[in-house]
Amino acid sequence: MRFLHTADWHVGKKFNGYDLLADQDKILDQIIELAISEKVDAVVLAGDLYDRGVPPTEAVALLNQKICSLNLEAKIPLLAISGNHDSGVRLEVGSPWFSQTNYHLHTRMEQAFTPVVIDDTQFFLLPYFEPIAARLYFETDVKNIAEAMVLVIDKIKSAFDPALRHVLVTHFFVAGSMRSDSETKVEVGGLDSIPSELLTDFDYVALGHLHGKNAIKHPKIQYSGSPLKFSLSEVNQEKGVFIVDTTANKRHFLPLVPEHEVRVLKASYEELLDPAFYQNQQREDFLQIQLTNRGIIPNLMNTLREIYPRILGLERVAGVNRQQVATTLRKTQSPEELMGTFFEEMTGEKLTKRQTEWLNESLSSQNQE
């Protein structure tokens, strides 16, 4: 059989304050279209459906709509688990109904011990869990995830049907993986990660949690990566999904095209403001701007945001010419104006009326001392 492997949708996430919902809407549609056009027998969603336990209602509505269109309309089986960002209890509502249309959503550790079988493959859906869950279930002193996993994987293997393929779907840090900046670290040292040796008896391990698909290089263990870039550290990552053929024991990657790319844009202020320059740019993208100018530029961020609405941050790659800046400023500006310019330069915001009052009070009291 063939399935599509995705994870870490993080519906409802913001990226440096920008709402990603419209971008997520588009990218999830692409995943559904791929599932249909690739004629997969199932979609595997390896955790972090939402960005948080109590997502905004808009995120709830969006995810609900996407899952309906995938499972009820396109009638594609969906195998999903909760991740560390999801509230298992909240996500679980309705799951006994979902399984009637082959939407299997597992939110409790022990659900992994009963495989979901599709064609030639046993799927073991192991959601993110805390060591306490294993401690209660196995009634033994389990200190961390590494210890829990020995018991969990052992129990899963006891349910192996040797005539079938075996796929593990889970949401943890596998020892030796590489991280991005957008993941929430849940492991302490190596104790809360899964040693990869534990996973070698599976034909494929479909992982969620780390947002880069290349987080671990292993013949059988694969992070799908998130469908969108969620941090600047992912700027050079290729985002997409995996199509896994369990019969042929092969997988291949299919890229996704985001509505707005994440890019680093290196230019001078003059270039950035030049229509000839910005009309050739995808100026709606999420941009980290590397400014080549060294001098001070009044009202910098506000001016740039009028042209580039999704600026993630701004760096001065050539440094700042402090002497020139100081000379220019001292010649032209009062201390009050200087502070205002500095504040704007640093924060991209003008001083509010209240802040200006505080500043003036502070400057005048210093003069008196």
Place this chain on the structure above:
Amino acid sequence: MRFLHTADWHVGKKFNGYDLLADQDKILDQIIELAISEKVDAVVLAGDLYDRGVPPTEAVALLNQKICSLNLEAKIPLLAISGNHDSGVRLEVGSPWFSQTNYHLHTRMEQAFTPVVIDDTQFFLLPYFEPIAARLYFETDVKNIAEAMVLVIDKIKSAFDPALRHVLVTHFFVAGSMRSDSETKVEVGGLDSIPSELLTDFDYVALGHLHGKNAIKHPKIQYSGSPLKFSLSEVNQEKGVFIVDTTANKRHFLPLVPEHEVRVLKASYEELLDPAFYQNQQREDFLQIQLTNRGIIPNLMNTLREIYPRILGLERVAGVNRQQVATTLRKTQSPEELMGTFFEEMTGEKLTKRQTEWLNESLSSQNQE
């Protein structure tokens, strides 16, 4: 056909700070047992399933479990709507799956226009909605619920099958009803209520929103009332469910027995502390204590709570003998002690160390003036 009519479960609600979840667990089991023993063809749940849009996870788990056991295990059709306390969007998740097992959960106004038919009856499930929903749907200037209802009921009636009975399930204030203290008032004047004349073409109107079953006396319009008492104003209300027979056009009330009753207990302090008295009391009940003593009693609330763990409040029904109190106190207590006793009398709490410091500071600064 016959159905059970209930509403206003408010799962996750607290009552004067006391968690009701264990009580709700028991009372919902009683409702399910009644539905089974009465062999009803459906259960109607007329809104306010939860007490708030984002209920605590324990409430989510409890309601999920109850609905599973009613609809999936006992296989009883469930017709539910969202109330003003529910978040329609959050509640809606999974509803396309629910309807496959005859759990019809309506969370949007326009869903009322497609009836759910069971045997000889058309059910119109009209959730709580805001006037804006009617404004958008009908594309006309609808100012309030009274205006919206004219359009909504008219459209519902256009779907009437004259060969069948017609039941409206909704969650609003019907003009002329009486309130309890535990309801959240959503209507302004009469404009956000439904005139009862609008509802006369239905064979039965199964209402939620008001917590007393006798809120309105009408041959066809009935509030089921909440299954538990949620305020002292409900102390004399009988709580239960209605069994409605649409074929015979009859309804009768079945009472529920709460784990802990809400009661007023009038007694003297000496009686309250006397084992011969309290061993004959249901001292675990929710109690409003009417104290007959007139004198001051140190550490009153703390002492009583050791015997009566669910005290809602305490009244001095004979008043306080101010002169006796004042004389006793002045003879025996310093100003600091007096304030401490007074504070405890009023709040049931001892002064904290910090509060005692403030008190002492305050008293000593007054002495200096």
